[in-house]
Amino acid sequence: MSGIHIHLQLQWPGFSLDASFDAPGQGITALFGPSGCGKTTLLRSIAGLEPLAKGLVNINDVVWQNQHHCVPAHERELGYVFQEASLFPHLSVLGNLQFGRKRSHAKAHIDLDALIELLGIGPLLNRQPHSLSGGERQRVGIARALAVNPHLLLMDEPLAALDLARKQEILPYLERLRSEFKLPILYVTHSPDEVVRLAHHIVVLETGRVVSSGSLVDTLSRVDLPIRLGEDLGAVLQATVGEIDTQWRLARLDFAGGFFWTRAQNLSVGDSVRVRVLARDVSIACERPATSTIQNILQAHITDIVNDDQEGLALVRVMVGDSPLIARVTRRSIAELKLEPKLPVWIQVKSVALT
DSSP states (O other), rough: SSSEEEEEEEETEEEEEEEEEOOOOSSEEEEEOOOOOOOHHHHHHHHHHOTTOOEEEEETTTTEOSOBBBOGGSSOOOOEOSSSOOOOOSOOHHHHHHHHHHOOOOOOOOOOOHHHHHTTTTTTTOOOOGGSSSHHHHHHHHHHHHHOOOOOEEEEEETTTEEEEEEHHHHHHHHHHHHHSSSSEEEOOHHHHHHHHHOOEEEEEEEEEEEEEHHHHHHHSSSSOOOBBBBOOOEEEEEEEEEEEETTTTTEEEETTEEEEEEEEOOOTOEEEEEEEEEGEEEEEEOOOOOOOOOOEEEEEEEEEOOOTTTTHHHEEETTEEEEEEEEHHHOOOOHHHTTTTTTEEEEEEEEOOO
């Protein structure tokens, strides 16, 4: 039963939480949804900070809460990162890290030197919190949360209080954290860019309920319950740079089932990248276009067609090999082309975005 298994209920006047989901035992799971949907309340309940919350909290076979017992919050082996890094102002950066290490319940201590190097805070160790920038404070806050050697890391919109430049500064550190620390991370956000860039799994909440949970690739490609990240629907694929066309400054991005061409953008062969393809940028043809300015023309087959919530439009889910994409087309086009599930088609992808 390894992995994260959550089933929690909480009743407040005017709001109820009834959230159940399973998630992988390592990597970043995004808790996503509009403001007021219960993301932070769910996170606090998992941490044991909401005494009225009832149910199950099982983290990689360690049961913190069920119908028989409830481990107090201070005894749960977790790290918690808030929107604002709550550092002790009277302690230096190193003092804050050492405090975190002292409150660890783990038998094995985390390697502080490796942690300091991972988050790039070596030059900050002797400084006081008031002298740090917002991005620096948040990196120190993450390091202190990890210094307890937690079984679970909870992050509550850790970039929300930062400006765009500071967000771009800290995102690479979060990617390294995801890759190098083999622990589960629950990451609350309402930022589509952060979800697409960081998460492998997503839990979508609305009004205190989980409406969808699964891998990022599978969940974003659903048309029965379309999940919108930002202004439009879109699929996310993992790809590898297979070739650089130096003459035209293009990169070939290989994914399971095909490849895309896009601007090279300082990419190198072998780089692993994430690609987002918006539904509005995908068109469908029954025969391969003979001539086109669009470089990305791929064979596919239709799996699902549903009406969109926008009048006159529909969502078409296609598979390119093992990879799902979504196209938003008019219902008239579907009727004229006689599109239906299992039909082989050609798709044209006007543009792709690297995350």
